[in-house]
Amino acid sequence: MDELLKNPVFATHVAAAAGSVTLGTTLTYPLDAIKTLVQVGSSSGRKLTSRQIVDRVRSLSGYSGLYSGVGWLTLGRIVSLGARFGTYEILTAFYKDGRADNYVYVSEALLAGIVSGAVESFVSSPFELLKLRAQVTSATRKLPRKKMSTTNSNSNSNSGPSTTMNSRLLRGFSPDKKAMEHSINLLRILGSKHHNLIDGLKNYPWMMTGSGKPPTVSDVRRPVDVVKLEGWGSLWRGLRSGMARDSIFGGVFFSTWQFLHLRMLDWKAVGMDPPPKSDDEIGPLSPLAVSLGAGISGSIAAMASHGLDTARSRSQCIVLPKFITMEQRCLKWKPPGSKFERTVGIHPTDRNILFRGIWLRMARSGIASFIIVGSYFFIVDHLVTK
DSSP, rough: OOOHOOOHHHHHHHHHHHHHHHHHHHHHHHHHHHHHHHHHOOBBBBOOOOOHHHHHHHHHHGGGGGGGGGGHHHHHHHHHHHHHHHHHHHHHHHHHOSSOOOOHHHHHHHHHHHHHHHHHHHHHHHHHHHHHHHHHHHHTOOOOOOOOHHHHHHHTTTHHHHHHHHSSOOOTOOOOOHHHHHHHHHHTTTTOOOOHHHHHHHHHHEEEESSSOOOOOGGGGSHHHHHHHHOOOGGGTHHHHHHHHHHHHHHHHHHHHHHHHHHHHHHHHHSSOOOOHHHHHHHHHHHOHHHHHHHHHHHHHHHHHHHHHHHHHHHOOOOOOOHHHHHHHHOOOOOOOOHHHHHHHHHGGGGGGGTTTTTHHHHHHHHHHHHHHHHHHHHHHHHHHO
């Protein structure tokens, strides 16, 4: 492994791949941000337009808000695309083993793409969640939070239990004594056997913020806040819909790309004398042709998997504290919807909005695939050949 890392050719390919992914992600990120905000902000009775999203982000965060979370997505794309293409190359290597040429059937590319997409989804899930919450924050109005009085702050700073209670709250939140007393008075009439109701409520810090609800997405966007309130498992929230989405995307992308690649080879072979006996005798395609094939394949794959992408985005936009998640598991809570919807992670209330923002995602995926593949070939041709 050390010798492989010291190999200049291998290092050049790694740098070219990372640079091309960074370039493609950065140039198309505003499209991704608008697409995400259209998905999470729409409802069955309200349809948001791209102009409305841009105007809102500009008024609240400036045009730089369209690039909120670009670092998380870039890092995630570098790792996840490496996992996708690496898994695909490993699987297709088994298919090509023992064959006279490097021919891969379209059906084989489809199966390898499905598996590689599932691997990509598992790797990229934490980065996508943090990216999405940064995007939502850029379009969220910052409301002033209630602050504790000076007397309460001084008294809390000198008491051990209050300090522990404050440490359970998220950054920027403070206990609301009136809201907590109101909750206690409401629960006392239930005749609970809990002897110390106040200490019990301290396990649910959002009950003391004045609203009785979990914090908003804009307040739970940092990794430490997400893990603190929702647990480590929340980083892979929406994994069912994510794996279904990326499996479909990977299968359609690689099978379509392979189909276009074979058709372009046949077109190139027309008029050759003598006729080539294998694809190796035809020679490689031009980088522009390969990049165009990747761009078309990316758009088609995005169209085929967009409904699941909407379900994934909307599920990641929900703040679900780990205590509620634990209660749902203990009560064996059954998610709503049909068997198919439960399997792929689609909520029944999202049925009518699954295809919102589909043209934005098709454009982003097609342009990004074209830029990534084209820039990769450009960098490799100018560095490896030298």
